[in-house]
Amino acid sequence: MLDLRPITDIHADLLVVGGGAAGMAAAVTAARRGLKVILLERYGFCGGGAVAGLSGTVCGLFEAHQSDTAPPKRLVFGFVDEFIERMNAKNGLTPPVRYGKTFTLVHDPLVWRGVADDLLRDAGVHVVYHTMVTDVLMDGDERIAGVVAYNKQGKLRVTAEVTIDASGDGDLAAMSGLDTFMGVDGVVQNPTMMFRIQGVDVQRFLARYGEDSVLGADVSEAIRQSNTSGSYVLPRAKIFLFPTPRPNELLCNCTRIIGRDGRELNPVFAADFTEAEIEGRKQVQEYARFFRDQLTGCENAFVNDTGVQ
Template identity: 35%
Template sequence: MSARTITEPARQTPVYGEYDVVVLGGGPSGMAAAVSAAKAGRSTLLVERYGFLGGMGTAAGVTNFCGLHANVHGDIRRVVHGVATELLERIDRLGGLNTPHALFGKTVAQAYDTAAYKVAADQLMQSAGVHLFFHALAAGAVMDSQRRVGALLVETKSGRRAILGRTFIDASGDGDLAAWAGASFEKGDGAGSFLYPSTMFRINGIDPQRAGSAWEVIPKLMQQAEAEGRWRFPRKTPIVRPQKSGIEWRVNLTQLANAEGNAIDGTDADELTQAELLGRKQIADVAGFLREVPGFERSYIVDIAPQVGIRETRRVNGLYQLTERDVLDCASFDDTVGVNGWPLELHKKGDVEFRWPKIPESRGFNHLPYRMTVPPGFDNLWVAGRCASMTHEAQSAARVTGACFVMGEAAGAAAHLALQAGVAAEKVDVRQLQARLEAQGAWLGRED
């Protein structure tokens, strides 16, 4: 990339609006944060680069909620509630929610229809009084002081705009706002690689009776096809499961690397471009193989996700950094704002590695502390979602939907309480925060 620069002329940027709470990113953490703040009576703006909400769940075609449940001493139960429950109920009323399905005999996940998700998310935001600003790509931050964010800069079809706020929640997934504000962060595993991204796709035309439990036989068919030299796959562990209609299935079997063989960097525009091309190439090959699977002979690609599915980029350093041991040892924290019930899910070169807490001996979930959403040195900034304060290994677990809902709802409630008390993010009364979250229907995992 060229190191040349040009000098832009000074300009006056129009102010789009001023809000109590400005949330960047419309994924599960951003949606939960916005609803939590708006329901507290705060004027709240949710800024999203696409024309719909859902984050990786829609834009990257994930079509699967992970981390809503945990295996608690052998009993698989729902552990994430609050705003998440409101959203799932709306998706269900639209006929777009599957019953939870078993994974590895240790937990469950829950598939959904992306169209229903988008509509349900719109309904939820509007019912809570959240202001939405779509097709707005965040481009920078303006600081009122070293400790206070004053404005978020965005680029839109109407031109560059400034959004003023009293508080800001970075739910961008990439920690964009926090990084622009000067917060410290980490990237990847410290050895030059991130969790590998994937490009998701869906296929149609499956015969559900003949396909049966195809997800159980596909790994063996892959091994056979590779041994015979007919196909090569980007990774070993496939995820091929049915949607609400048995004739449509979702497929997660790509793995995207850069020229050096490392996971692509989702904050690098050139690498993202190459990843999009590579993902579609891999999809064409995988779809060809799947037509050899019984029941899939007449299958065809019905949708390729609008963007690469990013699992990890920046992780903003907070007052506490969640660790691998916290996840595997089912750690408890006095400042819990909810729980994570998902195991470590490390997308490594050529495969996916799961590491679980002891099941059924353990309670199967760890607390998520409020401190992991608070970057030190900032009075009015929170981070929520996959860019919150975690190690590389812990992030592989707590980046999934369930934990993102938890962190987002807590950040939105904390922003309200900080404004109410006139205090900085790190001085929010945790007991008040916990009481508010429980009043909103959230479960903090303290009974166990």
């Protein structure tokens, strides 16, 4: 094993690994308090599961309720208020969308990327994109003192007084040997390949199926019958379809990725992750075909995008 390129050394007050919602908020908040902050992100943009995973919604902001007519009631405030304001200024968020017993905001992932860039730049955060952490640097047995990372320039050694693991999977904790747990006795929820479809007559779609993004029992039954007959391969019957800030578009939370051996695949394992990506793309095309054939307003729909992961 050999890499003769010199290692670049950087020191900061705070190192944040991962530019998802939590990592971005932590980095911006700390930098505004005067700390020297470095944020490392493996993709070329921030957003984490919301953008790379295309989850597409800002959830958890509104009160859950039992009434189908109750209006949205915000419960969570703070940094997210500024984020929402900036997203709205660029037409990057929908108004509250009904989501079963609560509400959510559906975002444009491209707008999210730009807003995150602006927030980090304005706060003075040193952002390094396309950089993957490969090792942790320990101070004793319990304090992570920094990381070694890799990008096309070579290795990067970052030390900091405080390190925040915002990787989404507890990568730094796992690398360091600190205590971690995963799922229930190691069993995790199956992966989902999120996707978007365009060419939708959203007005006709909403007039037929209603404002709730959780589609009703009639659609679930049609999916079950189509899957049982062999006309389509549709392993998940309860689906969520969200109008987005873009015209003629729906965000689709539909797929259910089960391994060839019948297991719930675990994306922490490379073989499972690879299998899930391949199977996920197949399922996306099947659900899109079903939507075109069976759902009002989707007759001319086509897949616009799938999650980066």
